[in-house]
Amino acid sequence: MALYEYATLTDKFESYLASHQPYGSPDSLYEPIRYINELGGKRIRPVLLLMAYNLWHDDVTPALPAALAVEYFHNFSLMHDDIMDEAPLRRGKKTVHTLYGRNNAILSGDAMLIRCFDLLLEAGRSQDIGASLCSLMTKVSLEICEGQQLDMDFEKMASPSEEQYLDMIKRKTGCLLGTSLKLGAVMAGASHQEVETLNQFGEMMGMGFQVQDDFLDVFGDTTVTGKQKGGDILRGKKNFLFVHTYNTLSPPDQKAFLKDYAQAADDQDFNPILDLYENRNVGTYTQKLQTSFFEKGLADLDTLNHLNTLPLKELAVSLMSRDH
Amino acid sequence: MALYEYATLTDKFESYLASHQPYGSPDSLYEPIRYINELGGKRIRPVLLLMAYNLWHDDVTPALPAALAVEYFHNFSLMHDDIMDEAPLRRGKKTVHTLYGRNNAILSGDAMLIRCFDLLLEAGRSQDIGASLCSLMTKVSLEICEGQQLDMDFEKMASPSEEQYLDMIKRKTGCLLGTSLKLGAVMAGASHQEVETLNQFGEMMGMGFQVQDDFLDVFGDTTVTGKQKGGDILRGKKNFLFVHTYNTLSPPDQKAFLKDYAQAADDQDFNPILDLYENRNVGTYTQKLQTSFFEKGLADLDTLNHLNTLPLKELAVSLMSRDH
Numbered sequence: 001m002a003l004y005e006y007a008t009l010t011d012k013f014e015s016y017l018a019s020h021q022p023y024g025s026p027d028s029l030y031e032p033i034r035y036i037n038e039l040g041g042k043r044i045r046p047v048l049l050l051m052a053y054n055l056w057h058d059d060v061t062p063a064l065p066a067a068l069a070v071e072y073f074h075n076f077s078l079m080h081d082d083i084m085d086e087a088p089l090r091r092g093k094k095t096v097h098t099l100y101g102r103n104n105a106i107l108s109g110d111a112m113l114i115r116c117f118d119l120l121l122e123a124g125r126s127q128d129i130g131a132s133l134c135s136l137m138t139k140v141s142l143e144i145c146e147g148q149q150l151d152m153d154f155e156k157m158a159s160p161s162e163e164q165y166l167d168m169i170k171r172k173t174g175c176l177l178g179t180s181l182k183l184g185a186v187m188a189g190a191s192h193q194e195v196e197t198l199n200q201f202g203e204m205m206g207m208g209f210q211v212q213d214d215f216l217d218v219f220g221d222t223t224v225t226g227k228q229k230g231g232d233i234l235r236g237k238k239n240f241l242f243v244h245t246y247n248t249l250s251p252p253d254q255k256a257f258l259k260d261y262a263q264a265a266d267d268q269d270f271n272p273i274l275d276l277y278e279n280r281n282v283g284t285y286t287q288k289l290q291t292s293f294f295e296k297g298l299a300d301l302d303t304l305n306h307l308n309t310l311p312l313k314e315l316a317v318s319l320m321s322r323d324h
Numbered sequence: 325m326a327l328y329e330y331a332t333l334t335d336k337f338e339s340y341l342a343s344h345q346p347y348g349s350p351d352s353l354y355e356p357i358r359y360i361n362e363l364g365g366k367r368i369r370p371v372l373l374l375m376a377y378n379l380w381h382d383d384v385t386p387a388l389p390a391a392l393a394v395e396y397f398h399n400f401s402l403m404h405d406d407i408m409d410e411a412p413l414r415r416g417k418k419t420v421h422t423l424y425g426r427n428n429a430i431l432s433g434d435a436m437l438i439r440c441f442d443l444l445l446e447a448g449r450s451q452d453i454g455a456s457l458c459s460l461m462t463k464v465s466l467e468i469c470e471g472q473q474l475d476m477d478f479e480k481m482a483s484p485s486e487e488q489y490l491d492m493i494k495r496k497t498g499c500l501l502g503t504s505l506k507l508g509a510v511m512a513g514a515s516h517q518e519v520e521t522l523n524q525f526g527e528m529m530g531m532g533f534q535v536q537d538d539f540l541d542v543f544g545d546t547t548v549t550g551k552q553k554g555g556d557i558l559r560g561k562k563n564f565l566f567v568h569t570y571n572t573l574s575p576p577d578q579k580a581f582l583k584d585y586a587q588a589a590d591d592q593d594f595n596p597i598l599d600l601y602e603n604r605n606v607g608t609y610t611q612k613l614q615t616s617f618f619e620k621g622l623a624d625l626d627t628l629n630h631l632n633t634l635p636l637k638e639l640a641v642s643l644m645s646r647d648h
Binding site: 026080141153 | 448
């Protein structure tokens with residue numbers, strides 16, 4: 001078996017993406033799509049899909065349309081989420097709604113979601129499994145919408161519990177990573193058990209990854225993350241660090257913390273919150289949690305001992321050690 | 325053959341819709357969907373789908389999920405278009421973004437689009453045609469997005485030509501009516517020729533209907549339309565009446581007209597524009613055009629003389645004579 005590494009699969013995916021950029025009339029609908037596609041990013045979802053397919057097949061070419069489909073879904077959700085979060089930057093560049101206007105970002109996002117289903121139909125055509133692939137995607141898509149809605153609803157509460165927060169990120173991030181692997185495995189003809197194990201591994205990776213993202217928001221290096229430092233605090237966004245801190249404080253201290261968190265956004269100064277997080281070792285706690293997700297995911301992979309899951313493990317390890 | 329009339333099919337659809345309202349967690353994602361579903365409207369798209377199916381089958385029950393799918397698509401597009409147009413009212417009630425906020429309207433709209441594909445998969449399952457139904461829908465969905473984008477692009481120009489405007493409404497409105505009939509016919513097992521003829525009839529009806537909508541914006545009775553009188557003028561929206569008028573004026577008069585149109589929006593007074601339209605018989609021209617679309621559509625139906633298309637004809641006639 002020819003097992004491809006992350007870098008090789010990324011290259012294969014990037015050249016497929018570049019030669020399948022969308023054009024049409026009016027171009028104003030497609031230009032924002034090409035823009036977000038070219039913003040880059042780690043291409044984790046399509047690469048996971050290709051890696052899963054590659055566990056059974058040397059040639060990953062037949063899985064490329066499905067890999068593009070999950071990247072389209074991901075970019076659709078970024079386009080719409082960035083409007084909702086009023087985020088100015090994405091991967092160090094202007095967000096779509098900042099550059100092309102809110103209405104264009106809504107509509108081009110819609111077009112990406114539609115194209116995602118179209119690509120899955122294409123991916124499933126030769127094996128006559130287009131409907132199954134789409135059906136997997138509609139299920140997870142609704143879960144992702146639910147996750148985003150929970151995220152918005154949490155903003156209106158003092159704070160969700162840690163458990164509620166983790167359920168939200170499972171739906172918002174974990175599900176799509178799991179489904180990317182699932183789609184690749186289904187296309188490859190994997191057993192139900194194999195498909196589900198890969199899905200679980202993906203979910204755990206996604207959760208670890210999201211918790212890490214929250215950690216990097218204040219503890220990360222802007223030149224690496226490409227995001228505004230402390231952006232969550234400056235926008236008053238209640239991420240995992242906030243939720244954990246809130247739930248470990250006494251009720252009077254919770255009140256004071258809420259006030260300070262709002263003040264930090266008003267003053268556009270995240271330092272008082274960063275100091276509090278450092279005093280309370282919130283960073284250490286968060287890193288431990290993210291590690292436990294990655295380890296659970298790796299343990300899932302170990303049950304697939306009849307397959308060579310080394311590239312998936314390497315990917316997990318490299319994600320875990322993302323430069324802080 | 326039991327051929328159902330518009331009213332009967334509407335009833336069947338309404339009760340299916342009511343018993344299939346979506347619930348889930350968090351409910352804040354699903355409440356706006358139930359709200360827009362309950363706003364009513366003429367249910368033209370699902371009824372067209374059922375009528376097409378009913379040309380070949382007495383029992384329309386198997387087509388109900390697909391009928392719900394096209395209504396979901398339509399309501400998704402209304403939810404997002406209303407944000408883009410900043411429309412305060414829809415069918416005499418508050419629009420979703422006015423009532424639930426813009427972010428909720430974006431996200432619940434996304435969920436409706438996803439659910440549309442899910443319903444088509446359900447509709448196609450027993451005949452194993454879910455992928456074909458979805459594929460028809462992804463094609464038309466992208467055309468509709470293109471139509472909406474053209475509509476927005478036109479706002480930034482002095483005026484499109486009449487031809488460009490009609491191409492836009494074909495994509496924005498005509499295509500979905502055509503596709504509704506197409507989906508019903510495909511599910512019923514119609515021939516390629518029959519499917520295409522019904523599609524053309526639907527497109528013509530859609531265009532006639534949209535031109536009529538533009539006409540009713542200023543010439544209609546608010547208590548019947550449920551919309552703000554002269555809403556297009558007050559929002560500076562360049563509808564068919566505007567486009568036709570602009571293209572029949574001399575360049576200096578075009579300039580003056582553009583100025584007056586902008587002034588009407590500033591003053592929130594549509595009367596000067598209405599007077600101009602009346603002086604130039606724009607209403608008469610528009611009504612003639614809408615009639616020609618309906619007549620072309622009816623001529624298409626006449627070629628299907630081996631089928632009893634009476635209910636479709638009656639529907640077309642009743643749409644044509646919508647109370648002015």
